[in-house]
Amino acid sequence: MQQLRIPDRSGAADGNITVRVCGELDMDSEEQLRSALEDSVSRCVRHVELDLSGVTFCDCSGLNLLLAARWRAVRQGKTLTVRAASPAVRKLLVDTDTWPLFAGTQQTEDVLSEGQEDLRNEVAQLRRAMRTRPAIDQATGILMATFSLSSEDAWAVLVAVSQNTNTKLHQVAEELLTAINGEALPDTLQTNVAAAVSALRDGAAPPG
Secondary structure (H helix, E strand, O other): OOOOEEEEEEEOOOOOEEEEEEEEEOOOOHHHHHHHHHHHHHHOOOEEEEEEEEEEEEOHHHHHHHHHHHHHHHHOOOEEEEEEEOHHHHHHHHHOOOHHHHEOHHHHHHHHHHOHHHHHHHHHHHHHHHHOHHHHHHHHHHHHHHHOOOHHHHHHHHHHHHHHOOOOHHHHHHHHHHHHHOOOOOHHHHHHHHHHHHHHHOOOOOOO
16 A cells, blocks of 8 residues: 655745645545645635646545535635546546546636636536535445455446446446345346456456
8 A cells, every 4th residue: 555645735926736646545545635635725825736646546535535625625716626647546537527627727717717607517517526426435335345345446346347337437336326225236237346346356457
């Protein structure tokens, strides 16, 4: 496991802040980054920019943290975006349809300066993204309990199934939640979950 590090949190002459993060972003490390982001959002004049190119692993707890930080910034009339993302981070944001919320500063700055309609649209998109969090968290928990997986392995299975079925991550999670009510899972979903779990137990990366 590569411990989360925040080697650089620097302020620019214009009062904006850049935060560089390295290591694994998961449940064990999220409090460290949450504190840094809350402080950065509070202190910046207008914008916080994240360099996540050094993040080697990011699961749904990391997604939750990033969305919460983005929401806090928007509510304060500020922006929070990702300047650079590792493959792990970019894949997570793309799979959950949240990449547009974090990609690029110019668009978000224009939103804040030129009109409230676009800002309302951005807030609505952020709210929709945050509403998918509970389903993803619960689905990960189901996989952990059903197959005796760690949180990282359960997340890997969920992502692999999303890729192999060409289905958005939150939709896979919602289908898995139907098992709580005793409903049968679709055959395709059952097959892909079983294949991903089997790959992990055989010591290979889940197919995807």
